Amino acid sequence: MEAIVSWSFRLGTYLVILCAGYIFMNIAVNGSKAVFTTEAPFINIEFLTQKPQTLHVFEPKEVDTELKSNKAKVVALEAKHRNLGSGETTMADEIEQQIEALKERSKALDIQRKEGRLMYGDKEYRTLTEEPSSEQYVYNNYAYSGGGIGPAIVGTCLLVAGSIAIALTLGILCAIFLSEYSTSGRTLQLIRLSILNLSGVPSIVFGLFGFGMFVLFLDWGVSMLAGWFTLAIMALPVIIAASEESMRAIPKGFREGSLALGASKWTTIRTNVLPYAMPGILTSSIMGVARVAGETAPIMFTAAFALRDQLPWQGLEKPTDFFFQGVMALPYHIYVVSSKIPQNEYTRNMQYGAAFVFLIIVGFFALSSIILRIKIRKKYKW
Amino acid sequence: MSTSTSSTIAGSGTGTPIIKIRNFDFAYGDSQALFDINMDINEKEVTAFIGPSGCGKSTFLRCFNRMNDLIDIARIKNGEVKISDVNIYNKDVDVIELRKHVGMVFQKSNPFPKSIYDNIAYGLRIQGVKKKSSLDEVVEKCLRSAALWDEVKDRLNESALGMSGGQQQRLCIARALAVRPKILLMDEPCSALDPIATAKVEELIHELKQDYTIVIVTHSMQQAARVSDRTAFFYLGKLIEYDKTDNIFMNPRDPQTEAYISGRFG
Numbered sequence: 001m002e003a004i005v006s007w008s009f010r011l012g013t014y015l016v017i018l019c020a021g022y023i024f025m026n027i028a029v030n031g032s033k034a035v036f037t038t039e040a041p042f043i044n045i046e047f048l049t050q051k052p053q054t055l056h057v058f059e060p061k062e063v064d065t066e067l068k069s070n071k072a073k074v075v076a077l078e079a080k081h082r083n084l085g086s087g088e089t090t091m092a093d094e095i096e097q098q099i100e101a102l103k104e105r106s107k108a109l110d111i112q113r114k115e116g117r118l119m120y121g122d123k124e125y126r127t128l129t130e131e132p133s134s135e136q137y138v139y140n141n142y143a144y145s146g147g148g149i150g151p152a153i154v155g156t157c158l159l160v161a162g163s164i165a166i167a168l169t170l171g172i173l174c175a176i177f178l179s180e181y182s183t184s185g186r187t188l189q190l191i192r193l194s195i196l197n198l199s200g201v202p203s204i205v206f207g208l209f210g211f212g213m214f215v216l217f218l219d220w221g222v223s224m225l226a227g228w229f230t231l232a233i234m235a236l237p238v239i240i241a242a243s244e245e246s247m248r249a250i251p252k253g254f255r256e257g258s259l260a261l262g263a264s265k266w267t268t269i270r271t272n273v274l275p276y277a278m279p280g281i282l283t284s285s286i287m288g289v290a291r292v293a294g295e296t297a298p299i300m301f302t303a304a305f306a307l308r309d310q311l312p313w314q315g316l317e318k319p320t321d322f323f324f325q326g327v328m329a330l331p332y333h334i335y336v337v338s339s340k341i342p343q344n345e346y347t348r349n350m351q352y353g354a355a356f357v358f359l360i361i362v363g364f365f366a367l368s369s370i371i372l373r374i375k376i377r378k379k380y381k382w
Numbered sequence: 383m384s385t386s387t388s389s390t391i392a393g394s395g396t397g398t399p400i401i402k403i404r405n406f407d408f409a410y411g412d413s414q415a416l417f418d419i420n421m422d423i424n425e426k427e428v429t430a431f432i433g434p435s436g437c438g439k440s441t442f443l444r445c446f447n448r449m450n451d452l453i454d455i456a457r458i459k460n461g462e463v464k465i466s467d468v469n470i471y472n473k474d475v476d477v478i479e480l481r482k483h484v485g486m487v488f489q490k491s492n493p494f495p496k497s498i499y500d501n502i503a504y505g506l507r508i509q510g511v512k513k514k515s516s517l518d519e520v521v522e523k524c525l526r527s528a529a530l531w532d533e534v535k536d537r538l539n540e541s542a543l544g545m546s547g548g549q550q551q552r553l554c555i556a557r558a559l560a561v562r563p564k565i566l567l568m569d570e571p572c573s574a575l576d577p578i579a580t581a582k583v584e585e586l587i588h589e590l591k592q593d594y595t596i597v598i599v600t601h602s603m604q605q606a607a608r609v610s611d612r613t614a615f616f617y618l619g620k621l622i623e624y625d626k627t628d629n630i631f632m633n634p635r636d637p638q639t640e641a642y643i644s645g646r647f648g
């Protein structure tokens with residue numbers, strides 16, 4: 001009995017790890033096809049720096065037609081195979097052979113198609129003097145599938161940096177008040193409870209709030225500033241709770257010792273509470289913002305553009321415009337490329353590549369917060 | 383031994399009183415912790431507060447530098463505490479100035495997680511003293527006063543948390559001395575120390591008596607007998623008896639005092 005119980009816990013844990021591992025491996029394997037190359041410098045710089053482009057594909061018409069008819073034939077034969085009686089084994093074998101032959105042929109055709117096709121990004125496509133003739137080629141285009149995700153990476157980094165700054169400032173102010181200055185009572189409990197509840201609010205609600213508050217009411221438009229504040233507000237509950245916790249964990253003796261030496265309250269907090277609480281505050285804040293940075297919902301109405309030609313620092317009329325422009329962001333970009341365009345061999349690179357790069361960025365944030373914590377912990381110990 | 387006139391104001395006699403407490407009532411919320419306390423504490427003497435746990439002696443001590451301000455529900459119901467003839471609970475009294483004059487050493491040694499040097503210099507730095515030479519001077523003087531200099535002079539820049547418990551407590555005393563207080567409050571400074579470290583701190587108290595007025599709360603009656611000139615016995619928030627230490631221990635007037643020092647309760 002004991003063994004069954006322990007094994008069921010064990011299996012549950014393994015299952016979770018296995019699923020997570022499969023998903024991550026899948027993204028990593030498929031994504032690295034887009035991000036890495038076989039030749040030096042082994043990283044697909046174009047993919048990381050260029051803006052997304054529409055991919056224009058011309059496939060040889062003959063091959064395409066034959067492929068399609070092959071496919072139809074296979075489907076027909078398979079249907080026929082299913083309708084055969086149990087006695088007609090020779091007939092069944094014959095059909096199987098035909099299907100086999102057709103599939104072989106399809107494979108060969110597929111290679112031929114890949115060799116014969118023409119692919120253009122937007123820029124090249126526009127410079128074409130003459131479109132490949134529609135008699136020889138079948139034309140298809142796939143939005144976002146060419147080029148790279150440069151602006152989305154830049155936009156995500158800007159969004160994260162700005163929201164960390166805002167969330168940290170506001171969060172630490174709140175935490176200092178709650179842990180050091182507030183008098184305990186019903187009001188304080190109410191404030192704590194509301195902050196706690198705020199962390200359970202769905203992200204789309206924050207998105208709508210940001211849209212209503214910053215984009216419409218304050219009239220900032222779809223802008224980086226609105227995105228910063230929306231993300232910051234979303235990360236705040238976590239940051240406030242964690243910061244307050246870190247500050248409460250500082251022994252009372254430090255405060256009393258400092259006050260007894262004639263330090264004012266603020267001096268005491270500044271010199272003897274905040275420095276020792278900082279490791280906890282920083283790590284939890286970066287963790288909180290890293291989590292929020294992965295959210296699509298809060299930025300899709302407030303800050304994110306599906307496609308933007310310019311990088312944020314290009315084409316500004318005046319410096320303040322920097323804050324009032326929309327940006328591309330990786331989570332939103334992933335949402336767009338995975339839901340708005342078909343999934344096939346032409347789009348897969350972009351889909352997996354973007355997800356993979358995003359995974360790396362978020363992982364980098366989490367890792368840096370852990371390293372930061374270890375480093376500062378070593379510095380301050382008591 | 384005090385005469386009958388000191389039934390309201392205990393502790394008169396030789397010496398100049400520096401702290402005068404009159405009709406002092408103190409409460410945490412609705413529960414009163416101190417009842418109508420009157421006493422004078424003499425300058426450059428060691429005054430010990432003894433009594434069973436929860437009798438209010440620490441609370442009383444923390445009234446002298448207004449550490450109780452930190453507790454939301456703490457309040458003075460009545461009476462006054464005068465230090466150098468100023469009522470420290472007056473509205474215009476600067477708590478920060480007060481605390482510079484009335485230093486405090488806590489039950490649990492609480493060195494800051496900084497270097498030994500920075501610990502001592504802290505009190506001066508927050509006052510804006512930046513000059514290295516004057517800081518150096520004060521650090522050495524305070525460490526010498528706390529009989530710690532020879533032990534730590536080679537590792538001033540190491541963390542104070544690497545010191546032994548007794549050293550940490552003496553460091554806290556040295557740190558309190560750095561802001562040049564007149565009065566030093568000690569809240570059970572030896573409760574976490576072994577006998578040898580305790581002996582060192584007691585020796586230190588003896589020496590500091592030359593320059594400072596010391597008020598010490600202690601659980602150990604032997605310690606009170608060893609270090610103090612005067613002893614006050616508290617019980618259930620009331621000052622039961624306050625007199626020269628010899629009198630308290632040899633010849634207590636109050637039966638409760640006698641019962642406590644002879645170990646029958648508390």
